[in-house]
Amino acid sequence: MIKQLLVLVIAVFAFSSCSKFSKVMKSKDYEYKLKMADQYFVKKKYRFAQELYNDLFPVFKGSNRFEDIHYKFAYCAYYLKDYISAEAQFKSFLDYFPNSAKAEEVDFMHALCYYKQSPRPELDQTNTIKAMGQLQTFINTHPGSERNKEAQQIIEECYSKLIYKDLRNAELYYDLGQYKAAVVCFTTLLATYPDAPNADEFKLWVVRAQYKYASMSDILRQTERYTKVVEEVQDFQDRFPESKFLKEAERYLSLSESNLKSISQ
Secondary structure, eight states: OHHHHHHHHHHHHHHHHHHHHHHHHHOOOHHHHHHHHHHHHHTTOHHHHHHHHHHHHHHHTTSTTHHHHHHHHHHHHHHTTOHHHHHHHHHHHHHHOTTOTTHHHHHHHHHHHHHHTOOOTTSOOHHHHHHHHHHHHHHHHOTTOTTHHHHHHHHHHHHHHHHHHHHHHHHHHHHTTOHHHHHHHHHHHHHHOTTOTTHHHHHHHHHHHHHHHHHTSOHHHHHHHHHHHHHHHHHHHHHOTTOTTHHHHHHHHHHHHHHHHHHHO
């Protein structure tokens, strides 16, 4: 009974709010509508505020109030998690008001909208790449901004996401037994992200995949391919002498040298 009463109270309140908003929308008193839009914005009723600001755009465009309306209108979309619309509105704000005191903030928010559209690592990362580019542009354009630390942190997060996606894709080739393709993918991964914190792991995967490829090859090609494993391990030793994966890499070196010795006998 209490639950039903609570639902009824919420329904009545919602109807009352919508009814009041409908009256505001129909009003021809634009000053009143703007006042109510600002109130809705402060109260975080962004859907109501957004509709009112949108209705007031042509009324106040060109006036000294338009900047604030445009600013809040963009944030309404952002807070409603409509990041595509928010990105477009923040960009529009910068086009209208490039010299605004809010320009730096809005420029950052424009870049942040791309980050907010960045999906899970296994999906297409176009927006992740765009976010990195936009945030780096922000840092370059505003070298003294207090937001640069956050921007750099987001860029690093996006970078890690791209690495994770490419690493999982390369591992898939390995898991499917497509070792030659895996060698190519892991080698490309290392070349693309040479400064990644786990670059030594990429190199170990190259060694693993190359060893598997060699071991499954025709006897006539094994000498060439085991020799390639030896070269990859030697490169590993040179590049990552302190790696925690060094012992495992050297195990493949010993196995390959042993196999080469057997083949030559």
